[in-house]
Amino acid sequence: MSLTPDRPAVTSDLRFHPTTALIGADVTGIDLRQELDAETVARLRHALLKYKVLFFRDQAIDDDQQIRFTRYFGAVTPAHPVTNGLEDHPEIKVNKLFGGIQEYPAFRLDVDHPLRPVSRSRKGRGWHTDITFVANPAAITILRGVEIPSYGGDTVWADLEALYDGLSAPLKGFLDGLHAIHVRDDAANGLPRPPRYDGRAPGPFASLHPLVRVHPETGRKALFLSTGFVKAIDGLQPSESAALLDYLNEELSGHADYQVRFRWAPNSIAVWDNRSTSHFGPVDGPHLKEQRIVHRTTVGGDLPIGPDGFVARPLVGELFNTIS
Structure with missing residues (x-):
């Protein structure tokens, strides 16, 4: 007898x-068009903690089914704290890239925008953890390939726990007590965002986070790096802060042995633990010749806690809410 969307799918073939030897796993033996039983959900959640990124192929689901799948991991947030989601599916963020034209123009000082603030560029600037400019970033992200170029458009993830583990004991001890300022302010960069459908402010946002966070489920430590959003380390001199962040970001971008790369295809899905990974994608975005469209949903997160007991707190702007 065939399964119906209303009957939980018992996935005994789940594998x-x-x-790679460190991060990422392909998932087979599951049909995300169907509802999932409790045992399957528990196995998926356990695997996500173990592998940090899960990859699914040939999952021809729609937006409603993506939201339902996201709920298995926790309460679903709006699409984004800054930009609107779809009007009929406010949980869905549509990321579009047309022939190398990025969704977010570069925040660059030029003769047409001479008053934009200048931020020092850093190696590996494309690496980020989602939405860390709020004090409670998303815990888990689900990304689905909708329209994918025939080649290119890959995403790469890095294991932030392995990155922390690879540092020397004296450096770990120093980093364990540091706190970083994460910021996003589109209006200050000359790109004010339109009003949000839900009436919440689209920024600015700033938060103070531990530089090392303790995973709330596993207790493992991870470097809490989000290159584009981390602006400074609290308490250090500007030159000290810049030098330390440059070093850590070079470690993040330079360790291929801590990374996994995913080749997208239509109906592919990636699910990642935003508390233990950083990602970069599409890695060749400016060079793509074809359209790339992906739909994203996120699961609400908690306030990151550092090894010293410090709890992240907002400096400017609201916490990230959940809606379904």
Whole structure:
């Protein structure tokens, strides 16, 4: 007898196939068009903690089914704290890239925008953890390939726990007590965002986070790096802060052994633990010749806690809410 969307799918064939020796796994033996039973959800959640990124192929689901799948991991947020989601599906953020034209123009000082603030560029600037400019960033992200170029458009993830583990003991001890300022202010960069459908302010946002966060479920430590959003380390001199962040970001971008790369296809899905990973994608975005469209949903997160007991707090702007 065939399964119906209303009947939980018992997925006895569910399998996880490690993608690298450290991070990532391909998932087979599951049909996300169907509802999932409690045992399957528990296995997926356990695998996500273990592998940090899960990859699904040939999952022809729609927006409603993506939102339902997201709910298995927790309460769903709006699409984004700054930009609107779809009017009929406010949980869905549509990321579009047309022939190399990025969704977010570069925040660059030029003769047409001479008053934009200048931020020092850093190696690996494309690496980020989602939405860290709020004090409670999303815990888990789900990204679905809708329209994918015939080649290019890959995403890369890095294991932030492995990155922390690879540092020397004296440096770990120093980093464990540091706190970083994460900021996003589109209006200050000359790109004010339109009003949000839900009436919440589209920014500015700033938060103070531990530089090392303790995973709320596993207790493991991870470097809490989000290159584009981390502006300074609290308490350090500007030159000290810049030098330390440059070093850490070079470690993040330079360790291929801590990374996994995913080749997208239509109906592919990636699910990642935003508390233990950083990602960069599409890695060749400016060079793409074809359209790339992906739909994103996120699960609400908590306030990150550092090894010293410091709890992240907002400096400017609201916490990130959940809606379904």
